[in-house]
């Protein structure tokens with residue numbers, strides 16, 4: 374086997390600087406997720422280019438002995454400076470954590486990249502970044518094969534469930550539920566989250582007071598189906614207040 378060099382283009386999902394001054398990055402590219410290391414990168418020009426949410430073109434070098442590719446060069450292909458705004462940063466960060474948890478190397482490639490890139494642009498530019506994040510979270514989940522069951526109660530199978538499922542983030546029938554039903558708009562959102570286009574969902578934002586319950590359902594659903602998205606609770610202000618209710622009544626650590 375020989376060493377090889379390749380050019381890839383992708384968005385920085387995750388960035389960590391090691392004590393040695395290396396930068397470990399995870400990129401989402403149209404060919405799938407890619408992890409790489411920029412050795413000594415924190416002291417050079419790569420440092421500012423390999424920033425979170427940057428779209429970069431990288432030249433990577435891979436040896437058969439090491440499964441972590443080395444970044445030799447990086448050029449900035451696109452940036453969304455408005456993502457640094459406090460009201461947008463948290464949602465962009467959540468989208469990146471989400472994409473990192475959902476997509477494996479080589480999987481769901483081009484569609485996942487396009488959807489994630491669109492989600493970041495929406496969070497950067499739309500007047501309601503929280504709504505973009507909710508809509509796109511369900512879209513990303515569906516693309517990865519995780520769909521909330523809304524046709525039947527997840528516990529007993531009864532048709533047309535309407536109540537929140539505080540443990541699994543699915544939907545329960547009246548007999549199985551302990552919480553009051555979702556408002557009709559929230560229920561319609563959950564039922565149509567996969568089928569509706571992004572454009573249709575964006576045109577029908579839910580009132581803000583209905584969103585904490587959906588963030589909570591999403592958090593439970595993702596935790597049960599995908600695994601913990603690490604910084605979830607620090608990231609989304611509304612989700613944090615919603616989570617505090619759950620923390621009081623369950624063993625979520």
Ligand SMILES: [Zn+2]
Nearest residue numbers: 526529546549
């Ligand atoms: Zn039931």
